[in-house]
Amino acid sequence: MRVLLLFLTFLLAGPLQANPFAVKPDFLPVNEAFVLTHDRLENGQMRLHFQIKDGYYLYQKRLKFDGLPPEQHPPLPQAENHHDEFFGDSAVYRTELELLLPANASGELRLGWQGCADAGLCYPPQTTPIALGGAAAATPAADQASDQALAGTLQHDSLAWSLLAFFGLGLLLAFTPCSLPMLPILAGLVLGNGASARRGWWLAGVYVLSMALVYAALGVIAALLGASLQAWLQQPWLLGSLAGLFVLLALPMFGAFELQLPAALRDRLDRAGQGTRGGNLYGAALLGALSGLLLGPCMTAPLAGALLFIAQSGDVLQGALVLFALGLGMGVPLLLLVTLGNRYLPRPGAWMNLVKGLFGFVFLAMALYTVRGLLPETLVLALAGAWLIALGWAAWPALQRLPALRAIPLLGALWGGLLLVGAAAGGNDVWQPLQPFAGKSTATAPASGHDAFVTVSAPAELQRELDAAKARGQWVLVDYYADWCVSCKVMEKQVFARADVQASLDDVHLLRLDVTADSPASRELLQRYQVPGPPSLIWVGPEGEERRARRITGEIDAAGFLQHWAQTRSQG
Incomplete structure (x- = not known):
């Protein structure tokens, strides 16, 4: 038993050791340079407090209070003047910043902010969701489990809570x-x-x-x-x-x-x-x-x-x-x-x-x-049909003592047969296997999802496209894509190739960030919005700010995407 414990201890010790060859970065991570906390005061007001490290500063004009009506926006303290290469003459905060929200503020605040370092680094705009309570509608459960919310929890909460x-x-x-x-x-x-x-x-x-x-x-x-x-x-x-x-x-x-x-x-x-x-x-x-x-x-x-x-x-x-x-x-x-x-x-x-x-x-x-x-979509449909038929055939005798349940494998086998027929006719939709016999599909557009996007593979190209969309006051969807990303190909066929999805994105500027190659350009594109990898979908508003709490990490189906986009647009 002691040998087993020693073995397990060795396994645990391995991943916990820092990389001895790693080089310490020159700049602090954004959530260490700007530590944001919030608490409720005795008078009911919500206090937001930024603790800002020496050599770093926050922009006053980058503070956003999405989710609150204008009359509930907190008064901004006096800021100091600063000139930098990113935004010219600006009002900034150093050392700390305290903001007080009124006691009647409710719902969820999406606090937007951005900071820089004196040494020459400007961090991407950040959005921190803060629950204020009250009777306002709660954020959907899917958003509460977003990657940024979880990363923020790890940054601000104790190790035990994490x-x-x-x-x-x-x-x-x-x-x-x-x-x-x-x-x-x-x-x-x-x-x-x-x-x-x-x-x-x-x-x-x-x-x-x-x-x-x-x-x-x-x-x-x-x-x-x-x-x-x-x-x-x-x-x-x-x-x-x-x-x-x-x-x-x-x-x-x-x-x-x-x-x-x-x-x-x-x-x-x-x-x-x-x-x-x-x-x-x-x-x-x-x-x-x-x-x-x-x-x-x-x-x-x-x-x-x-x-x-x-x-x-x-x-x-x-x-x-x-x-x-x-x-x-x-x-x-x-x-x-x-x-x-x-x-x-x-x-x-x-x-x-x-x-x-x-x-x-x-x-x-x-x-x-x-x-x-x-695999080709028709082959996937055929294999799925064969799987359902085989499952129904195996389950039928197993349920002989439960005749009321024998209809389930029978229906599954029948649907599997429809999938095989649909695949033989060139179909690719598991829910509409006989669509090839109904004429032209109404769910899939003639053009592929790839054709609707502007492909970008360099950071400078991305910035030009974002600036152009901002000048037009246009929403932007940034899609991180790679040839080796299987989920990316699935979404291209099953989400972005659909006519209803393309119609909903008709007035949206679609950018596809190609990070297939393991190159400095790809790494810089990934770092731009700090995503773990493709597929990741980023929403950028007409004013050029990312809706950080609304990003999508991982694969999503067409129905989920349409619902997510409708909620994002309604929140502005």
């Missing part, structure tokens, strides 16, 4: 499709070995701990390497290999063969575990680490927020701990299901084969999901 917040987010991620393949692995480890309740807790706990340690290590590596790691992870050959691995994991679930570790490694683990009952702790640690590597979480706002925080602050220790808490949160529901849940499950029998078959279909679905952006 760990608690990301542990809770991990609990939510445990119920996403990305986490489902972990369940049969852990269930087989605990239930398949006939472990006692106490032994099951140990096995599941070591499994979850190892998985969380891998998340912490991968998160730190991803933050240190930036977009180059993301580019490598989305290479077609790697995605194809992962899909093949999912198929390989599915075959044993259908009884094709028994998947085992190599004989040499299996014998070594058996010798190490001689005398143990109900499974081996070393094997649990190994399987947990492999699960973290192979079946890690999808690109979600919580993970993006953690990576954004690490990149901005350079605090590798706190970043690793936060991602470790996220991994623990993802593993706890799995742990409870295979330990406490074991008491309420029937004894081993034929039902376990049904469960194995179900997870086999889950693995096949994950394989198709992984490579969906690499």
Whole structure:
């Protein structure tokens, strides 16, 4: 046991060490140069306080109070005059700035601000959401989980609160499709070995701990390497290999063969575990680490927020701990299901084969999901149809004792048949598989989504396009794109190629920032709006200011995009 603890301690120590070759930046991260706090006074007023580091200053004219009516804007204190190369003669604040909002201010304040350093750096405009309470409408849940809100939480809250917040987010991620393949692995480890309740807790706990340690290590590596790691992870050959691995994991679930570790490694683990009952702790640690590597979480706002925080602050220790808490949160529901849940499950029998078959279909679905952006849309539609037919065929006899439920696999198989027919006719819409037989599509525009965008690959080009749009008083949508980004290609086909989406963006200037190459220009474009990587969508208002709280990180469907854009425009 002491050897195991020493091994786990070594794993934890690795990702927490700062990069010995890293060069300390000349400038502080923006949220360290300008520390913003807020609290409620006894008289009901809300106090906003900026603590400004020496050598840095805030622009008075860049203070924005979106979400508040003009009569509730706070009076601005006297500022000092300053001349710089960015905005000429300006009024600025140094050392500190205190603002008082009236007691009747309610809703959510989107505080905009911008600062610079005397040494010659001007930070991008920032937007900080601040909940004021009251009866105003709350911000949608999706916005509350945005990457910037999470990064801000990490910057301003204590470590304990940050760990608690990301542990809770991990609990939510445990119920996403990305986490489902972990369940049969852990269930087989605990239930398949006939472990006692106490032994099951140990096995599941070591499994979850190892998985969380891998998340912490991968998160730190991803933050240190930036977009180059993301580019490598989305290479077609790697995605194809992962899909093949999912198929390989599915075959044993259908009884094709028994998947085992190599004989040499299996014998070594058996010798190490001689005398143990109900499974081996070393094997649990190994399987947990492999699960973290192979079946890690999808690109979600919580993970993006953690990576954004690490990149901005350079605090590798706190970043690793936060991602470790996220991994623990993802593993706890799995742990409870295979330990406490074991008491309420029937004894081993034929039902376990049904469960194995179900997870086999889950693995096949994950394989198709992984490579969906690499295959022709008609082929994806056909494979989805074949998957539904096979699932319905397998579920029909399993539900013979529940005739009321047999309509579900029957309907699924019928829909799968429609998908195959639609694919044979050249269709590509899973919800409208017979659209090719209805004539011209009303959902997809003749032109591709790519044609509607102006492609930009250099920072100077981006600035010229932004300046031109500002002069016209035009909204701008900035789309971070890369050839190796599978989600980017999916959104190009399924979101930006739709006629209704293009109609909603008719008066919006569309810019596509191509960061395919790992070059200084790409890194500067990513740094411009401090995004973790593509796909990321940035909204810039007619006055040239980003709506920071409204950005989209990761893949989104057409309906979600249209709703998001409508809310963004309505908020001005």
